[in-house]
Amino acid sequence: MSSNTPTTIHRLDYREYPFNIENVALHFDLHETSTRITSTLSVSSKENWPADLVLNGEDIRLVAVSINGKALGEHQYSLNEQTLVVPSLQGQFELSIVSECNPQENSTLMGLYVSGNSFFTQCEAEGFRRITFFPDRPDVMSTYTVTICADKARYPYLLSNGNLCASTDLPDGRHQATWEDPFRKPSYLFALVAGDFDIREKHATTQSGREVLLQVYSDKGSGHQTEWALESLENAMKWDEARFGLELDLDRFMIVAVRDFNMGAMENKGLNIFNAAYVLADPNTATDANYEGIESVIGHEYFHNWTGNRITCRDWFQLSLKEGLTVFRDQEFSADMMARNLDASAAASARAIKRIDDVTRLRTAQFPEDAGPMAHPIRPESYQEIANFYTATIYEKGAEVIRMQHTLLGEEGFRAGMDEYFSRHDGQAVTCDDFINVMESVYTQRNPGKDLSLFRNWYSQAGTPRVTVQLAYNEAQQRCSITLSQSCAPVGVEKLQNGFVKKPFHIPFSMGFISQSGQPLMLQFEGRPQTTVLLELIEESQTWHFDQISERPIPSLLRDFSAPVIVDYPWNQQELAILCAHDSNPFARWEAVQALSSNELLRIAALLAQGGQPELDPALLQVWQTNLTDPSLDAGYRAWLLTLPSEKVLAERMTPIEPVAIARARDFVREKLANGLLDLWQQTLGQNETPGRYSPDAISAGRRSLKNLALAYLLSIQNPSAIQAAFAQYQNASNMTDRLGALSALVSHYEGDERDEALAQFYEQWQHDPLVVDKWFALQANARHTNAQTILGLMAHPAFNLRNPNRARSLIFQFCINNTEGLHKSDGSGYAFWADQVIALDGINPEIAARLARVMDNWSRYAPALKAGMQQALKRVEAHPGLSKNVFEIVSKALN
Ligand code: 0A1
Numbered sequence: 001m002s003s004n005t006p007t008t009i010h011r012l013d014y015r016e017y018p019f020n021i022e023n024v025a026l027h028f029d030l031h032e033t034s035t036r037i038t039s040t041l042s043v044s045s046k047e048n049w050p051a052d053l054v055l056n057g058e059d060i061r062l063v064a065v066s067i068n069g070k071a072l073g074e075h076q077y078s079l080n081e082q083t084l085v086v087p088s089l090q091g092q093f094e095l096s097i098v099s100e101c102n103p104q105e106n107s108t109l110m111g112l113y114v115s116g117n118s119f120f121t122q123c124e125a126e127g128f129r130r131i132t133f134f135p136d137r138p139d140v141m142s143t144y145t146v147t148i149c150a151d152k153a154r155y156p157y158l159l160s161n162g163n164l165c166a167s168t169d170l171p172d173g174r175h176q177a178t179w180e181d182p183f184r185k186p187s188y189l190f191a192l193v194a195g196d197f198d199i200r201e202k203h204a205t206t207q208s209g210r211e212v213l214l215q216v217y218s219d220k221g222s223g224h225q226t227e228w229a230l231e232s233l234e235n236a237m238k239w240d241e242a243r244f245g246l247e248l249d250l251d252r253f254m255i256v257a258v259r260d261f262n263m264g265a266m267e268n269k270g271l272n273i274f275n276a277a278y279v280l281a282d283p284n285t286a287t288d289a290n291y292e293g294i295e296s297v298i299g300h301e302y303f304h305n306w307t308g309n310r311i312t313c314r315d316w317f318q319l320s321l322k323e324g325l326t327v328f329r330d331q332e333f334s335a336d337m338m339a340r341n342l343d344a345s346a347a348a349s350a351r352a353i354k355r356i357d358d359v360t361r362l363r364t365a366q367f368p369e370d371a372g373p374m375a376h377p378i379r380p381e382s383y384q385e386i387a388n389f390y391t392a393t394i395y396e397k398g399a400e401v402i403r404m405q406h407t408l409l410g411e412e413g414f415r416a417g418m419d420e421y422f423s424r425h426d427g428q429a430v431t432c433d434d435f436i437n438v439m440e441s442v443y444t445q446r447n448p449g450k451d452l453s454l455f456r457n458w459y460s461q462a463g464t465p466r467v468t469v470q471l472a473y474n475e476a477q478q479r480c481s482i483t484l485s486q487s488c489a490p491v492g493v494e495k496l497q498n499g500f501v502k503k504p505f506h507i508p509f510s511m512g513f514i515s516q517s518g519q520p521l522m523l524q525f526e527g528r529p530q531t532t533v534l535l536e537l538i539e540e541s542q543t544w545h546f547d548q549i550s551e552r553p554i555p556s557l558l559r560d561f562s563a564p565v566i567v568d569y570p571w572n573q574q575e576l577a578i579l580c581a582h583d584s585n586p587f588a589r590w591e592a593v594q595a596l597s598s599n600e601l602l603r604i605a606a607l608l609a610q611g612g613q614p615e616l617d618p619a620l621l622q623v624w625q626t627n628l629t630d631p632s633l634d635a636g637y638r639a640w641l642l643t644l645p646s647e648k649v650l651a652e653r654m655t656p657i658e659p660v661a662i663a664r665a666r667d668f669v670r671e672k673l674a675n676g677l678l679d680l681w682q683q684t685l686g687q688n689e690t691p692g693r694y695s696p697d698a699i700s701a702g703r704r705s706l707k708n709l710a711l712a713y714l715l716s717i718q719n720p721s722a723i724q725a726a727f728a729q730y731q732n733a734s735n736m737t738d739r740l741g742a743l744s745a746l747v748s749h750y751e752g753d754e755r756d757e758a759l760a761q762f763y764e765q766w767q768h769d770p771l772v773v774d775k776w777f778a779l780q781a782n783a784r785h786t787n788a789q790t791i792l793g794l795m796a797h798p799a800f801n802l803r804n805p806n807r808a809r810s811l812i813f814q815f816c817i818n819n820t821e822g823l824h825k826s827d828g829s830g831y832a833f834w835a836d837q838v839i840a841l842d843g844i845n846p847e848i849a850a851r852l853a854r855v856m857d858n859w860s861r862y863a864p865a866l867k868a869g870m871q872q873a874l875k876r877v878e879a880h881p882g883l884s885k886n887v888f889e890i891v892s893k894a895l896n
């Protein structure tokens with residue numbers, strides 16, 4: 001493992017690489033325990049004077065180096081654990097390097113590794129240096145020619161980026177294939193796969209009439225599970241043509257599923273490698289959420305071909321340039337797919353559901369990050385380990401920052417900006433500034449006198465701004481005035497900088513007014529009547545006036561979540577109840593329900609923390625009743641309206657955090673809502689069956705989610721007929737969504753023997769399918785009464801394997817992240833378990849260990865007794881000898 005000497009890399013230290021590497025010719029002689037790689041680089045210096053050629057290399061053995069065919073002696077280069085340096089080179093030359101690595105023993109899943117019976121690579125961000133010595137940085141772009149030799153019987157398919165140019169049989173049962181990628185690319189986009197696979201493929205025609213081959217490779221025996229992946233890939237291809245005019249630039253596009261993978265998937269040029277969880281699906285084994293996840297990740301990786309690959313990042317500080325933009329693109333793709341073939345109102349609620357889902361993810365993962373020790377701007381200033389910066393801030397907040405640009409420019413302006421971005425920068429490695437410069441040129445052209453100079457603060461400052469709203473109504477003048485004031489306290493490293501002053505953000509703030517009787521009000525704004533207006537807040541505080549307003553209105557704020565901020569406005573519960581039933585913006589209507597129920601849950605949690613006896617505000621029951629019975633709402637949207645805010649969202653609003661009080665408050669309110677609306681829940685259960693052939697479309701998935709929500713409410717009060725219904729649904733389900741919906745309601749709320757029988761039966765039936773076994777572990781990790789001891793018991797199950805990230809995530813991460821009560825046990829057993837697992841994982845896979853380490857990020861915001869236990873566990877991890885720099889960065893920042 002790497003040592004933990006913390007070296008910090010700073011954005012402003014960027015220096016151009018002094019050499020061009022025009023072409024990289026790689027030769028792989030694949031063997032499980034010792035693979036030999038010969039790399040031949042055509043190098044030329046950029047300047048007219050000599051420079052040191054610095055190549056990165058980690059965990060690989062150097063066999064030989066030569067320049068223009070002449071071997072170098074040991075005194076002609078220097079080699080340490082991280083670099084190979086050939087000093088003082090100039091002009092044009094060919095550098096050849098022979099090295100060896102051990103794929104079988106590579107448990108980090110970075111570089112070249114073995115998973116199952118196949119070889120795979122993962123190079124982003126710094127994995128290529130674990131394959132061969134190379135300037136492993138995204139601004140060194142080259143064409144690649146790759147030859148792979150391997151045993152033919154075991155590895156009949158030999159894949160790499162680009163086009164297959166030749167394949168030949170070799171002696172001793174081996175064969176070889178040569179691939180050429182015509183596009184210049186950085187090393188992080190290199191990929192190699194060798195193995196035996198099922199293949200599903202299809203020919204498609206691009207908008208310019210070129211025929212391309214789309215292929216999905218998966219484990220032998222899983223080919224029946226790749227239909228949805230291939231369909232999603234084709235949809236992604238068509239969508240990028242239609243929405244952005246971007247066409248596939250290769251003759252063939254391959255996706256390969258792998259069981260052992262650190263992340264979701266990887267956009268290697270023409271050869272995407274995917275965590276099998278984002279490829280394999282059939283109605284019996286995958287849920288609606290899995291289908292949605294596959295579509296979105298396949299879209300995401302495919303869209304990277306233009307936003308990431310054709311135009312890449314100059315350095316890793318620019319990561320959000322490709323990730324924020326590509327997440328925005330995948331979110332839009334999913335929204336368009338969900339809304340397709342629906343009438344206007346169903347399409348609007350399908351889009352709102354997607355937005356709600358994305359905002360919920362932002363609030364549960366990114367807001368806490370932005371308030372904790374790892375807070376960083378979407379373009380960070382420094383890092384110790386780049387793998388730790390594949391964060392919710394870079395991805396999800398990065399996408400919000402792009403979305404705000406889309407909001408400010410409009411669809412047409414944004415498209416014009418994207419066209420200009422490709423025309424200026426295709427084939428280059430660029431910065432976030434380059435992107436915003438392009439967008440600003442369009443913005444200024446369309447809004448003379450305005451620019452995006454303040455908008456750039458979203459790239460340089462961290463933290464979640466708070467926008468305080470004041471409403472003043474003057475009856476005599478029939479005028480309503482809205483004042484927006486922004487503030488954002490320093491966070492993370494900003495707090496450590498002397499004299500740091502935060503500058504205001506450019507915040508697009510979308511809003512409307514609702515009358516006391518629930519009607520949308522028409523507003524005169526920018527010379528035309530509108531029910532939703534876009535205010536651009538650029539100062540600390542600004543006021544807007546609206547005239548001809550005949551009564552004091554209720555403001556509907558931050559519609560569609562037009563900026564990643566927290567809104568402060570003192571609605572009373574009655575005003576919220578009106579918005580909950582009438583807001584014409586479906587996103588804002590859901591927000592009103594969230595606000596009303598969060599207020600109530602936090603009030604009850606505070607009361608419970610002091611040992612008080614709560615009562616439920618009848619307004620909440622009334623809102624639930626209205627939304628359960630409103631015939632104009634579709635099922636999927638209704639399910640979101642009827643779901644209580646999560647523990648994590650509530651914790652963000654509680655100081656100090658009392659996780660158990662939050663959990664108890666949710667139980668209390670859930671039970672009241674279940675009992676109070678018993679008949680309606682039962683009717684809902686009966687009215688939302690989805691008979692016939694399974695389809696993951698938004699309407700059918702929405703019905704299933706509402707039905708399974710009703711089941712969960714009913715089981716939370718141990719309703720006997722619902723328990724029967726859950727068993728029946730579990731036994732008779734024709735798809736995994738319903739089967740798992742029933743089983744999870746039972747596992748969460750029912751203690752009888754049948755529960756254990758159902759669990760045992762589930763395992764028995766699905767033990768051959770690793771993705772379903774992951775679900776089985778996850779269910780138990782999340783269950784009430786599961787504690788660290790239970791998890792240790794499950795880790796002893798023969799199907800558990802700490803080296804497989806999906807398995808570790810399904811059990812250990814699920815428990816530590818989602819099982820509040822189990823983790824925060826007052827005896828400290830949850831924290832001790834966390835520390836043990838971080839240490840154990842660190843010896844196997846530092847990237848995965850560092851992700852688990854982040855569970856304790858916000859320890860200092862918890863109630864005193866818990867806080868002490870968490871700090872102690874963090875200290876134990878920090879003191880562990882030989883800790884990776886990945887985990888060290890996380891725990892040392894947390895303790896700082
Ligand atoms: N670029 C990928 C994310 C990714 C990053 C690092 C990885 O290495 C373990 C793998 C994937 C994406 O955004 O999809």
Ligand code: ZN
Pocket residue numbers: 300304322323326
């Ligand atoms: Zn990405």
